Each structure stands twice: as C-alpha cells, then as structure tokens.
Amino acid sequence: MAEAASVLDGARYTGFVTVADAGLRGMITLRGDLASDAVAGAVKDAVGLGVPGQRRVHAHGDRAVAWMSPDELLVMVPYADASEVAGKLAQALAGAFATVANVSDARAVFTLSGAAADDALCKLCPVDFAQLGAGEIRRTRAAQVAVALWRSGEGEVTLVCFRSVAEYVFGLLRNAAAPGGELR
Amino acid sequence: MLLLTCPHCGVTAEETEFAPGGEAHLKRFGPGSDDDAFEAYMFNRKNPMGVHFERWRHAYGCGKWFIAARCTVTLEVFGTYPAQTTEPPAGIVETIKAKRPEWEGYK
Numbered sequence: 001m002a003e004a005a006s007v008l009d010g011a012r013y014t015g016f017v018t019v020a021d022a023g024l025r026g027m028i029t030l031r032g033d034l035a036s037d038a039v040a041g042a043v044k045d046a047v048g049l050g051v052p053g054q055r056r057v058h059a060h061g062d063r064a065v066a067w068m069s070p071d072e073l074l075v076m077v078p079y080a081d082a083s084e085v086a087g088k089l090a091q092a093l094a095g096a097f098a099t100v101a102n103v104s105d106a107r108a109v110f111t112l113s114g115a116a117a118d119d120a121l122c123k124l125c126p127v128d129f130a131q132l133g134a135g136e137i138r139r140t141r142a143a144q145v146a147v148a149l150w151r152s153g154e155g156e157v158t159l160v161c162f163r164s165v166a167e168y169v170f171g172l173l174r175n176a177a178a179p180g181g182e183l184r
Numbered sequence: 185m186l187l188l189t190c191p192h193c194g195v196t197a198e199e200t201e202f203a204p205g206g207e208a209h210l211k212r213f214g215p216g217s218d219d220d221a222f223e224a225y226m227f228n229r230k231n232p233m234g235v236h237f238e239r240w241r242h243a244y245g246c247g248k249w250f251i252a253a254r255c256t257v258t259l260e261v262f263g264t265y266p267a268q269t270t271e272p273p274a275g276i277v278e279t280i281k282a283k284r285p286e287w288e289g290y291k
Contacts, residue, residue, distance in 0.1 A: 054194055069246035070192050126198045139193075140201055141244040 004079065007108050007166040015177035017114035021170065022158065025109045026082030028075040030089060032098025034067075042092035046085050047075055057137045057150050066137045066150070074148075074160075079104055108166035110173060113156045119183040120176040121149070121157060143172050188240060191264045192248040205239030208251040209271060209290060233257055235280055235287045239267060253280060 008021040032039050040051045047063045051073065057066040064076040077085050086102040093100060112120060118129035124142040132138055137150040145165045152158040161169045175181075186199040195201075206229070213225040230236065236256050241249050249267035253276050254260060262283065263276040272290055280287055 069248060072246075126201055138195070139245045140195075140197065146244045 004105070007163050008170055011170060013170075013174045013177065015120075015174070015179050016182045017112050017117050017120045017177040019120075019170065019173040019177050020111050020113070021166075022109040022111045024079035024104065025107070026077040026079045026085065026102075026104045027107050027160075028077070028082060028086045028089060029068075029101045029103050030073045030075055030093075030098065031071055032093065032096060034071060034073065036096065038093055038096040039073075039098060042089050042096075042098075043073065043075065045092060046088045047077060055136050055138070057135055059135075059152075066148070068137070068139065068148070106163055108161055108163045108169070110159045110161075110169065111152065111156055112159065112173065112177070115155050116182065116184075117155060117157045120173065120181075121159075122183075123176045123181075124172055125149070142169055145169060186254070186259050186261070188252055188261060189264050190242040190245060190248070191250050191266050192242065193246040195242070195245055197245070201242070201244045203241045203243035205241055205249065208237040208239045208267075235262070235284055235290075237272060237290055240264075255284070 004024055006021055006023045010021050010023060012018065012020045034051055043049060043051055043065055047065060049058045049060055049063060049065045052058045052065055052067045055067055057064055062078050066074040068074050075085065082102050082104045086100055090100040122129050125140045127138055127140050132151065134151045137148055139146070139148045141147065145161060145168060147159050147161045147169065149157055149159040187196060188199060188202055189196040210225060213221040234255060234257060236254060238252050238254065239249060240252050241247070250264050251267055251269065252264045253262040253272060262279045265273055265276065
C-alpha cells in the first residue's frame with residue numbers, strides 16, 4: 001500500500017517566523033452531547049483526557065482534545081493510532097446520540113514558531129491575538145479559508161486547515177512570514 | 185466594522201468571520217395560506233433605518249446560527265442570542281428601549 005504523506009511533505013519556510021508542515025496527525029471528529037456522561041467516559045477511555053470547556057484545548061503528550069463547537073470535539077492522536085481510537089470511541093458511543101469520524105486525511109497541520117508568530121498570523125486572521133491565551137482554541141479564517149489555531153508551546157502556534165487548501169494556506173503563511181514584513 | 189459576539193462559542197469577531205442570513209423572526213406562511221400572506225412572507229422585508237434583528241451564522245467558527253439585534257445606522261450591536269429563540273429575549277428588548285426610546289418594537 002502507498003505510504004500516507006502530508007500534502008506538503010514536511011515543507012518548511014524560515015522568514016521572521018518559521019512555518020513548517022507538521023506532518024500527519026490523527027484527528028477524529030466527535031459530535032454529540034458534550035455534557036453527557038457517555039461522551040465524557042468515551043473520551044476519557046480513548047485518550048485519557050477530560051472533555052474541554054468552551055474553546056479550550058486539553059493536551060497531554062501527543063494526545064489532545066479540543067472544543068470545536070457546542071456539540072463537537074476534535075480528538076488528536078498520533079496518526080497511526082487514529083483508526084484504532086476512532087473505533088474505540090465509536091464502540092463506546094454506539095448507543096448514544098453521537099457520531100465519530102476519522103478525519104486525519106482531510107486535514108493539514110502547520111506550526112508557526114518564533115516570537116513574532118502572532119504578527120504573521122494577524123495579517124491573515126481577524127483575531128485579537130493579545131487576547132488568545134494558552135489552552136484556548138480559536139476557529140477563524142485565514143484570508144479566505146477556515147482554520148483553527150491554538151498556542152501549542154512557548155512562541156509556537158499550531159494551525160489546522162483542510163488538506164484541500166493546504167498549499168494555499170502554506171503560501172499565505174510563507175508570504176505573511178517573509179523577511180521585511182515584520183510589524184515591529 | 186460590525187463586531188458580533190457569537191452566543192454559542194463566546195467569540196467576538198468582525199463580520200467577515202460570519203455569514204449573514206437575512207431578517208430574523210419571520211413568520212412562515214406556506215401551503216394553504218392566502219396569497220397576500222405568502223407574498224409578504226416571501227418578499228417583504230423591513231429594511232429599517234435603526235433597530236434591526238438579523239440572522240447570522242458563525243461560518244468560519246463554530247458554524248452555529250444566532251440572531252443579532254443591531255442598529256443599521258450606527259452598527260451598534262444591542263445583543264446576540266441563539267437562533268432557537270422565537271422572540272427577542274426580555275433583556276435585549278430592555279437594552280434597546282433604554283438606548284432607542286423611539287423604537288416601536290420588533291413586530
């Protein structure tokens with residue numbers, strides 16, 4: 001079988017911020033009643049994390065759960081584990097009013113690292129980055145496409161978009177991070 | 185610039201993150217209603233200069249529909265609330281009455 005590869009295959013660009021394709025990431029969309037014990041139990045069993053509150057991201061090691069909307073969670077695991085974890089979640093939620101879908105291959109992930117990552121992103125997103133704290137996920141747009149982003153570490157922002165627009169987003173980020181475009 | 189707060193995810197963003205959905209609190213007249221009522225439901229919109237209730241969708245965010253009460257002249261937003269609401273909440277009506285005493289109500 002052909003080997004899975006991220007659409008930009010580890011592309012990297014260094015301007016005043018470093019933009020990198022973060023490679024493959026296992027992502028599972030879980031929709032259902034987030035306040036229910038069934039969802040909380042299934043998520044806890046599958047990835048060992050609690051259901052995050054409004055706009056929060058819970059992360060531990062290579063696993064994370066993000067609040068996407070009042071009835072949607074994004075469960076992130078290593079790419080190789082995605083189908084197994086999705087199966088586990090689906091089984092645990094078989095009787096509940098919930099859906100589980102492995103969307104790993106529908107997404108692209110980028111990381112922006114550098115102290116001025118916010119300056120590059122604020123050219124593209126209508127977001128007040130001074131208000132974006134650690135552990136908060138923000139779904140917004142980058143120029144013309146939908147993205148979700150959060151602070152994944154010191155001076156690092158992770159950005160997720162659809163795979164079909166990954167090249168467009170990489171182009172945007174590269175342009176926004178180009179030397180000479182510093183905001184301060 | 186119109187700044188809206190999504191009541192579902194609590195994000196305050198500018199209008200480009202949202203998609204407009206037209207006038208809110210319309211009463212639907214479908215099959216069986218008389219022609220005048222159907223025409224009014226189908227085509228007649230308020231288009232006021234002042235207080236207006238509008239449907240919006242947080243298209244680039246959580247994807248949920250909500251209703252915004254705002255002033256079409258000043259772009260002041262009096263409040264937003266989930267779309268699963270059949271009439272403006274009392275708190276928002278009060279806010280509007282305090283700020284726009286000449287307002288005649290949403291009907």
